[in-house]
Amino acid sequence: MSRRPVRAGHPRGSGGIAVAADRVLTLPNLISFVRLLGVPLFLYLFLVVKADVAAIVVLAVGGTTDWVDGWAARRLGQVSRLGELLDPFADRLYILATLLAFTARAVVPWQFTAALLARELLLLGSLAVLRRHGYGPPPVHYVGKTATFLLLAAFPILLLAASVPAVATAASAIGWGLAWWGLVLYWVAGVMYVIQAGRLVRVTRARSGGAAA
Template sequence: MARRPARAEHPHRSDGETDAADRVLTLPNLISFVRLLGVPLFLWLFLVVEADVAAVVVLAIGGTTDWVDGWIARRLGQVSRLGELLDPLADRLYILATLLAFTVREVVPWQFTAALLARELLLIGSLAVLRRYGYGPPPVHYVGKTATFLLLAAFPILLLASASVPVATAAGAIGWGLAWWGLVLYWVAGAMYVVQAGRLVRAVRADSRGAAA
């Protein structure tokens, strides 16, 4: 769906709704901050002290709480602009940090990491184009949320497969099944964002040509 420029006002909102959107100290935002703190904790546990079991716990908590902040925000009426930025930021940092750490420890092959990083570069390019035309980030699509959920669910299972020999076969099969589906949907969501950005840019250019004429 089309998104109005980031600098545009929202005249249809009441003052109360606008104040709520600008709030920082909310429970959902606190949960997102805690999830962000889990990223360096995971890296320290996994790469420095190599406490794989504790790293699995941190990853599992970070993945299972992915939906909690958004659900609470909608439930309590605490949806905010900061929360809309923090939630996908925490997701991306978890995914990128985990991928890089897993690649260093050879839990996943570098080709898998490269495929996900290439998608992130594609999205960064699209966001740069949108910002040039006065638009903020596009709303998160359910396909992207599904891909993120699958990846965040796959990572602790893959780590468990690497750390525990008795369950390695079963955990590896489940983990890689989730990971590959997550990768495919991640690219599908990326393509949808690019198409959306292209439509917005073409609309802006058409309006500019019409105004000039």
């Protein structure tokens, strides 16, 4: 990750794909915005009207379309700085909103939610340190994307287990298998980000010390 002002864009993404740093109205960004709208819709269906089947559909669509915005951005050459921020933000919002809602209705235990929230606090601390040293957010690692995929796949299955007794045993086993693996990988990715941030900070301090000398 290169050092840069937080607001600064970069002209090319990985693989030489042109980055539309200042573009907002792109198809990938539109997909991300639609995914974001799915969060309050899910919360309304799940917590207010308790339409669990509809809530399962919203979660399933939100989870399965996780990769669509990134794929469209690369395919259409519409990678943008806004899109790079929106994609992980939408993922985190889905995960956090779903977990808090699930905890409120006892679909998942509070300990699971607390473990995931602790990881988010760790990442926020790392981002604050990077920002103070002039770095933007680190690039999304494939371990983190895998963890996100597992968690987003687990949630509708866990809700299915809680809502449909006929499939509760099988759905619960599959859902919790995905959820625990997702949580473990989520923490692994978080530790990797912290290590990366620590290395960048040490390099910055070493350069500053050398310049002062």
